Structures are given as C-alpha cells and as structure tokens.
Amino acid sequence: MGEQNSRYGEVYRAWQRDPEAWWAEAASGISWRKGWDRVFDPAIGPYGAWFPGATLNTSENCLDRHVAAGRGAQPALIWDSPLAGRIERFTYAELTARVARVAGALAALGVHRGDRVVIYMPMVPEAAITMLACARIGAVHSLVFGGFAAAELAARIADAKPRVIVAASCGLEPGRIVAYQPILDAALALSPHQPQACLILQREIAGGEIAGGEMAGGEMAPVALTPGRDHDFLTAEAAASPADPVPVLATDPLYILYTSGTTGRPKGVVRDHGGHAVALHHSMGMVYGVGAGDAFWAASDVGWVVGHSYIVYAPLLAGCTTIMYEGKPVGTPDAGAFGRVIAAHGVKVLFTAPTAMRAIKQQDPEAKLFTSHDLSRFEALFLAGERCDPPTAEWAAARLGRPVIDHWWQTETGWAITAGFRGLGPFPFKPGSGGRPSPGYDLQALDEAGTVLGRGASGSLAVRLPLPPGAAPTLWRNEAGFRDAYLHDFPGWYRTGDAGMIDADGDVWVMGRTDDIINTAGHRLSTGAMEEVLASHPDVAECAVIGAQDALKGQVPLGLVVLKAGVDRASGEICAELVQLVRERIGPVASFKEALVVPRLPKTRSGKILRAAIRRLADGEPANPPPTIEDPAALDDIADALQSR
Numbered sequence: 001m002g003e004q005n006s007r008y009g010e011v012y013r014a015w016q017r018d019p020e021a022w023w024a025e026a027a028s029g030i031s032w033r034k035g036w037d038r039v040f041d042p043a044i045g046p047y048g049a050w051f052p053g054a055t056l057n058t059s060e061n062c063l064d065r066h067v068a069a070g071r072g073a074q075p076a077l078i079w080d081s082p083l084a085g086r087i088e089r090f091t092y093a094e095l096t097a098r099v100a101r102v103a104g105a106l107a108a109l110g111v112h113r114g115d116r117v118v119i120y121m122p123m124v125p126e127a128a129i130t131m132l133a134c135a136r137i138g139a140v141h142s143l144v145f146g147g148f149a150a151a152e153l154a155a156r157i158a159d160a161k162p163r164v165i166v167a168a169s170c171g172l173e174p175g176r177i178v179a180y181q182p183i184l185d186a187a188l189a190l191s192p193h194q195p196q197a198c199l200i201l202q203r204e205i206a207g208g209e210i211a212g213g214e215m216a217g218g219e220m221a222p223v224a225l226t227p228g229r230d231h232d233f234l235t236a237e238a239a240a241s242p243a244d245p246v247p248v249l250a251t252d253p254l255y256i257l258y259t260s261g262t263t264g265r266p267k268g269v270v271r272d273h274g275g276h277a278v279a280l281h282h283s284m285g286m287v288y289g290v291g292a293g294d295a296f297w298a299a300s301d302v303g304w305v306v307g308h309s310y311i312v313y314a315p316l317l318a319g320c321t322t323i324m325y326e327g328k329p330v331g332t333p334d335a336g337a338f339g340r341v342i343a344a345h346g347v348k349v350l351f352t353a354p355t356a357m358r359a360i361k362q363q364d365p366e367a368k369l370f371t372s373h374d375l376s377r378f379e380a381l382f383l384a385g386e387r388c389d390p391p392t393a394e395w396a397a398a399r400l401g402r403p404v405i406d407h408w409w410q411t412e413t414g415w416a417i418t419a420g421f422r423g424l425g426p427f428p429f430k431p432g433s434g435g436r437p438s439p440g441y442d443l444q445a446l447d448e449a450g451t452v453l454g455r456g457a458s459g460s461l462a463v464r465l466p467l468p469p470g471a472a473p474t475l476w477r478n479e480a481g482f483r484d485a486y487l488h489d490f491p492g493w494y495r496t497g498d499a500g501m502i503d504a505d506g507d508v509w510v511m512g513r514t515d516d517i518i519n520t521a522g523h524r525l526s527t528g529a530m531e532e533v534l535a536s537h538p539d540v541a542e543c544a545v546i547g548a549q550d551a552l553k554g555q556v557p558l559g560l561v562v563l564k565a566g567v568d569r570a571s572g573e574i575c576a577e578l579v580q581l582v583r584e585r586i587g588p589v590a591s592f593k594e595a596l597v598v599p600r601l602p603k604t605r606s607g608k609i610l611r612a613a614i615r616r617l618a619d620g621e622p623a624n625p626p627p628t629i630e631d632p633a634a635l636d637d638i639a640d641a642l643q644s645r
Contacts, residue, residue, distance in 0.1 A: 250274020
C-alpha cells in the first residue's frame, strides 16, 4: 500500500513548524471552564507544563457534554465478562448518573479536591465508574492492578496516602475466584498509612463458562466488612446525592499509576488533567480513526496504562462506545473469544497486545474460530505493549484480512510515541516496525554520548524535550526521581529505555529494552532481532531470547520457544533448525547455538514476557516471581528446561 494518500508528513511538519499553535488547535476538542494563560510554560516542572492557568473537568468532558449534545441514549460502556457470565450496557446518561452518585458517596466520606483514592478492583464497571467519580470531584485516583500481592498494595498505599480505598470483594480468573478482601486487610496491616474509610463492592457471580468446566454458579457470599472502616459500595452509592463536576487546573494531577521501581519504592507516574484530555481525545481520531458513536475495544486491564487511556478516558472523551472485557483471548471459552466480542458489540477497532494474538495463533493456527464470527464492522487491529514479531503481524493480517498496526508507547507517555495513523491515511505495512513518530514527538536514536545517529543506525531511542501533552509531567512527590530516571542520561532528552533505529523512510524499529542488548565477545547484539528470526519458523508460536552469562564471551544468546498446537516433531530437530536459521539470517557473529522448547513462557498479566527473570534462572540466580506475574509456575517450567539441558 502506498503512502501517496497519507497526510502524515503534512501534519507532522505542521506540528514541527509551530508546536504550540498545533496543540492549541487540538485543544479545541475539549470543553474548558477557563482558557489557558499560555499553551506551554517551560519554567514549570522538570521540562515544562501544558495549558497552565486553564480549568476543566475531565469527567464532564467524558460524560456530561455528550449527554448535553443529545447522545445520552448512546451506549458509553459495555461490560462483557465471560468469567462472570454477564454482559451489561450503560448509556452515556446512565453512566453519568452512576458516576455522579459515586462521586457523591466519596465526597460524603470526606474526599475533596486533591485527596487521593486508591482503587483495588478487577475488570468491573465500578472500576471505571470510580475513576471517573474521582475526576469529577478533583480527587486523584491510583488504581492498583487487581490481585497484586499485599506487600505491593501496601507500598502504593504508603506512597499515595489515600483518604479512601475502593475495593472489590474478589476478582475472577479462569476456574478460580481471587479473594481481594484478605489481600486488602493484609496490605493495611503492613502500611504505615491508614485510610479514613474503605468502600467495598460485593460482587455477584452468575457462573461463567470457563475452559475445563463451569465456575460455581450463584451469588458469592458477601465478605465480612470491618466495622468503622468498611462501607458497602452499592449502598453508599444509592444513598448519595449526585455530585456536580468540580473545575480543576489543567496542571492538577488526575491520577497516579505506579510502575515497579528498581529501588524498592514504586514509581508513581502522574498524569495531569489538561494535557491528558487534549492528547487522548485527539489520538482517537488521528491514530485510531474512530469518533463519536464508534465501538472501540482495548483488550487490556484498567490496572495498566492501556486500560486507563483506552478503556476509560480516550474513548469516552471522543464519545465512543468502549468495551470492557473480563476474559482471556483463549480459554474463555476458546480462541474465538475475541471474534465473538467484536461481532456482539460491533467493534470497529481492536487494540490488544501481541501476546494475545500469539496465544490465539498457538491454539487456532488458521484463526477459524476467530473468523467464524461476523467481523463485517471490524476495520483494524492495533498492537502494543511489546514489540510485535513480524510473523505474528503477518499472520494476523492474512487471517483477519484487516490492517494490522503496531504502535509503541509507555506508561510514562500515556499515548503513542510512534504509530500508523488511520485518521491521516495509511502508509506501507512494515511488519516489525512500530510506525512513525506521532506529532508531538521528536524521536531520535542516540549513541552512548547522546549524539543523534543517522538513519538505519541502532541506538538508544530518545525524545527531544519537551514531551507532548498527555505525557507524565513528573513522578508523584518525586521530581528528582523523574529527572534521574528519564532526563539525566541525555540532557535535553527523555530517555525511553528502549533500543532501536529509524529507517530511511522514517519508520521506527524498536528492538527491545536497552538492557536486552547483549554483549557477545565485544559485539553488541539485539535479542529482538534473534527473536524475529525464531518466530519466523513455521512450528514456533512464540519465543524469547536472553543473554546468558558465558565465561569466555561474556554473554551468549539462549532461545526459548513454545511450539504451535499440534506440532509433533522431535524438539531436537526443531532446535537444530532454529540455530541454523539464526546463523543464516544474522550470521555466526550472533553466537546463537542453543534453543530450548518449553511449554510456556512466564509473562506479566499484561502479556509481557519476563525476560529478566528467565535471564536470572539461566545464570543460576534466584528468580523470585514478580508481583505482576500471571502464573508463577511458568518459572518452574523454565527452570526445569534449563536444568535438563
């Protein structure tokens, strides 16, 4: 596909010529209570601030203004839970009413503008409702991924110091119920900070179809509430008076989203109201090509940045119908689950992680289950969360018959650094590339001295300051930590921590984290490039390459592969082919001499492969399961495979 019809170059150059005018025009898509003093002030914070002096309310922009525009009867949120056996639909009018009452319930518990509220909930509508309720009264929410261990939850409570905690009685996983109340109680026993109150949502489970059997049906017995501390969520909501939207400064914090830090203290990434609303609203049309009335589905979790940005805020800012899915790509009940959701709700664009597509490919190589559903309203598949290997992108494009668009961004940026832009017209499909820089991002590859490299040269990917609206302005009460983590290494630049290169056409190739570059006998090699080769083998469903310690060469690459369902060839034969394949495509310099077949790869719940943990096991070091791991037993599978070498 050619790019002669793409407006990307024209739009990107317009941003380059006058960034402030460009963002001021984008900001016209948001309803402001008061205009800004200036579009950008470089004197505020670590690198500047967007729309200082302006006031708005994010909840009002997500909800009330659409009702006022006559779209109150349009579906705003559809909750589809095969795990709970339920589908619920909320119109914009219904969602606005519930958000206003929950905001009133929080206010009745003493929550005011600037107070923090920690949310510890799974993929239920009340998680999104509580986020929007906090935004409505100017409170700062911090949603912790449901099921996080007590120590991780306690660390976030201690750092955010919430006035109120909102939690659910339980979360659901295939075949099991995860009780949240004991985790919350244990976290509060560990935390030096105690909230004034907790709101507890008592979940009702109807009995969903789960692979391997049916979950026990009927309602769960209510969990016991702690007198004087806990309040029933639905009772408090019903008794509350609806709260009106409270105007806040564009530069006030909307939320804190914690990522795991390396120093023991979690990093609280802050998002502000104004820039966040402008960037996310604008991205829905520019990047994803959707608008008011379209059904948009980000198959992620509200506990991750994708869920914050593209399950809750961006689709509602744009007046879309957003899908919240409590299920898996396979096993709830099968590899056709995504196709069912697309057909049932008329999804126009799906955004998911490459690991989800690999799981579907592994279980259903021809995608017959997926494509057995009516996909007539489905137009495009977006992938992010990790680099998508070219074979998976090519497989998805061929089997689904839709454009597959990989894009790259981070918790810190909040929206796409690079992408393909449906709203600007397509440019050529390059499997493995993350697209081109979004307007707002001056992205370059730098060498170790911080010098900009030429096209085609690999280096550290960095963004010239300032970061655009929507990106994190700082870390929660830790500006020095923000500077040290992101701005120190390359003065004047934001260090992404990812390695890659920009090709002659301007397409960006992200090959992995900078610590995924291994040094073999003095040669710096990309494990991502080797993974790309392994993934191209017809028997391989997914793979990971890590650098294992070697007394002679420093590090040597080691490949671990999961085979597609139905492959019955000898593992040794396949591994020998993989070694030869890397030798042919990358060369002997790669020193790739060993591959292992494993039943599964350890991953986080958001689908990222835990390469650092695999590397520690390969080096004979302990690899304690991180709190984000989906299944700790997967590390045992890796350890067994390594020991049997």
